[in-house]
Amino acid sequence: MKKTRSILHLSTSAALLSAFALTATGTTVSAAPAHPALAAVQTIAAQASNAKEAAAFIEKQYGIALKGAVTKQQFEKALQSILAASSIAADEEKANVFFPKEEANGKLQVWEAVGATVQAAELKELAYTYSDEKVAASWKAAGLTYKADKNIAKEAAQEIAVALDTGILSAKQLTGTKLEADTSAELAYELLGKVAEFHGEQQNFLGYISEPDIYGKLVQAWNESQLIKTEDLQKVVDEGLKQDLITGYNLKDTKFDPHFDPARTITYGHSDIIHAVQLIGLLKSEGIEAKVQLEPKTSAFVYLKEWGEPVQTDDYQVVPIENGNHIAYSKEYDLSFEFATAKEKEQFQPLVLKYAKKDQEDATGLLKASWWQPLYYSLTKLDQYPVITNNVLKKGRYLAQSFSLNEDSAKVVAGLKKIDSSLTIDTYQFWVDQPFHNYLKGEYK
Template identity: 35%
Template sequence: MKRGLLGSAVVSFVLAMALASCGASGVKEEETKGTTAVTEAVQEVKKEKEEVKEETGSSEKEEAFQEDAAKRRGEAEFKDSAEKTASYLNHYFKIDLKAETDAKAFSEALKAITEKDIAVEGELDRSTAVSAAIKAAGYEELALTYTTEKAKERLKQYGLEGEGDHLSLIACALDVDLISPEEAMLLLKNEKPDKASFDTLLMKVADAVGKGRNYLGLASDPDIFGKLEKEWNSFQLFDDETLSEVGRQAVEQKITTGYGLKSAAYDARFLPELTLQYGHSDILHAQQLIGLLDSENINARIQLEPKISIYQYLLDWGPVPDPTPTYEVKKFSDDLYLVYAVEYDLKLEFADTEDLMAFDKLIKTFAKKNSENADLKGLIYGSWWQPLYSTVREDMPKEDYHKIYDCVVTNGNYSIHPFTTEEKKDEVLKRLSALSEGLSVEPEKRYVNTAFYNYLTGEDYQ
C-alpha cells in the first residue's frame, strides 16, 4: 500500500511539473521533456504495481502451499524406515536378509514375494539387484524399449545424468517406481549397497505385484472421504456356501451368537504392530471418525474391508424385510432365521505407537455412547454403546484392552470370524473344528477395547 501511494505521489508531482512547464513556455522542447517525464513516471508506477502483485501472489501461493503441505504431512510420516521395511518383509514373506547379502539370498527373497525363479546375473550389487527386480516385477520387456538416448532424457527429468550400458535399466526402474531418484544416484555412482537398500527394493517389488499394503489413502489426504464413499457403495453381499453351513450350525448349536464373513481380496496387509481394526455398519461414522483423527493430528493409513455380519434374526423384531443387495434375512428353520448384512472393518495403520495408543481415549471421548451422555451430545455420528476395535499387539494397556480370540475358519479366500473369550476358546475351537472338516481352524489372539469385552462377557452394556 505504501509503495502504491508513493507511486501516485510521484505521478502527480511529475504531471504537475510537466503541465506547468508546457503552459509557461508553450515550447515544443519543454513539452517533449514533460511527456518523457510522465511516461517514465507511469512506467515506474507500473513496475512497482507488478512487483507488489508478484509479492502478493507469491505470498498467497506460499500460504496455499503451506496448507497443502500440512494436509500432506503423511507422505513424510509414512515413509517406511529401514526397521519397518524389514519387519514387513519378515512378517508377510519370512524374508530376513543379513548384513552381507549374496545373489542367492536375494534371488530366494524375490521368489518368496513373486513365486518366480529370478536369477541374479553376476555378483550382487545395486545394478544386478535392480535388473533382477525389474524382471521379478514384470517390467523386463518395458525396459528393453529404452534406448540410450531415451534413458538419458528420462534421467534428466529426475535431475540425473550418467553414462554406461545400465542407463536403460535405471530409467525404467525410476519410471515404474522401483527406485527413487536418490537410489538411482547411488546406482549411477556405483556406491556399495547395504541391507536397507536391498530391503527397500524388495518392498517395491512386493508393491508392484500387488502383495504390499492394500489401502485407500491416508487420513490426511484431501480425497480420502470420496474414496471411502465410493468403496463403500461398491460393497454387496457375498457368500461362501461351505463356511455359511459351518456358521449356521455354529449359531444353531449356540457355539457363537454371530460372526463376520470376510474376503482376503480386501485385506489391508498392514504392519500388525501398528494396526487397529475398527468395526461398524454406517459409512458416515467412518467418515467422521477419519475427520476426527485428522483434527487431532493423528494420521493413519486407511483401508475399508467389507464384512458380512451374520447373526440370528428374532421374529419379535417384526416381519422379515425384503432382501436388498446389502441386507437379507435367510430362513433355515421355523426357529432359525439369520441376518446377512454388509458392514465393514476399518483398518488403521498408524505412523507410530504413540498415535495407536491415543486412539482409545479419542473414542471414549468423542465416539462412545454412555449413560452420562445418552443423547450423544458432542459425539460423532453413529456412536455406539459398545464400539468395537482390536489389535494383535500384546503390550496394550491392560485397563483399556483385554485378550480375546478370533476363531478363524478359512476356506480359500474366505473366512469366518467368531470372537470368544480366553476361557471359552478351547471349547469353541473344538466344536468349530468338528463342524469344519478339511478347513483351517486357527485361533488368533487379539486385544479388544473394554466396552466390547464387557459386551462379549455379558458383564455390562457399556
C-alpha cells in the first residue's frame, strides 16, 4: 500500500513533524512585474537594505535594541553579539575589542563606526592595502574629498574607502552627514546588518515572488537538496517511534533558516515541488509580494508492514525495525514567505483553503497534489489559527522536531528525556491552520 497524507505523521500522542530546508541568498528584484495584478504593488526588494528592515532583522536575530545617538560601548557590544552568533573565534583583547575601555561610554562618530564595522567584517587587511590615490578615488566617487594628512588618520581613511568599495557603506548614507557626526541608531543598524551579511548570517532567501526566475531557483534548490541525516538526534527520535511515543518527526538544518520577520512570515510544508511552483504562481496572480525561501527537511514516520514492500529511492528510504514495520525517511520542504505587509500575510489562508485544500476525493480546481490537511503556520498570533506545540531537539546545526497538541507536549518531552536524559528539549507554542490541527486530533479531513 502506498503511503498517503492521512497517515504521514500522526502519532499516538498526536506528536508531529515539520520540514526540510534549502535556500540561497536573496537577489535583487528584476524590473517591473509583467502581470497586471502586480502593477500597483510596490516591490519590497528596494527596501531590503533600508534602515527599518535592517533594524527589524538585527533586533529579532540578536536582541539588539538601539535608539538615538549610539555609544561606543553599545556598538561594540552589538558587534560582539553578531560575531559570537556566527561562531567567530576571536581573541577578546584584540579582534572583539574595537575601542579603548576609557572611551566606552563616549559618543560614536561615523568614521569610528565604519572602522569598527570594517574590522568586524574581516576587511581590515584589504583596507590597509589602499594607497593614498586609491583612497582618494573611492572617497571622490562618494562625493568626499580626501587629502593625506589633512583629514582623519590614514587607517581610518582606508577603512572608509574599503567600506565604500565593498558596499558596507554607500554615498547615499553619507548624504548630509559628516564623518565626525554622532552615529545614529539608523546607521548603526545598517552597519551591523552588513557585518552579519559578511559572516553569512543575513537573511537567506531565493528571491521574490515577483521575480520571473523565482520558479527556476525554487526547483533548482529542491533538486540540490538531499535527505538530512544526523545520527545523534535520529537515534533518540527513532527510538521514540519504536516506542509509539511519536510516529513522526522532521529533521532540519538551521543553516537554511531564512531569518525572516515573524510578524510577516508564514511557513508552508509539503513534499511536491510542483505544488510549491503553483502556489507561488497563485500568490503572484493575486498581486501578493513576498520573499521566498525553500528550507529542505526530512520527514520520518512509521511505515507499516501491511502497506507492502516499500520502493526506495534517493529521496525516500526505509529502515526495518524489530516489530516488522519500518521507519521511512522522506525528502520534503518548508516554504517560508516573508510578506510585504501583515495584511498580505492574512490573505494567505483564504487562498490556500480555496485552492490548495482537498475536501473531496475527486476535487477539481485545486493546485497539484493538494492535501486534505495542508500544513502552514505562523510564529505570531493570527485569528482563526489554533495553537499547538513544537517539541525540538538540537545538536549543532541540526534539529529534530515533532508537532503535538498542547496537552500532549509534556508526555512527548518526558518520553524523549527518558530515552536520553542528557538531552535538552525546547518547546514553544505557535499558530497553525485549522485543518492541520484537526489532523493532529486524528481527523481525516
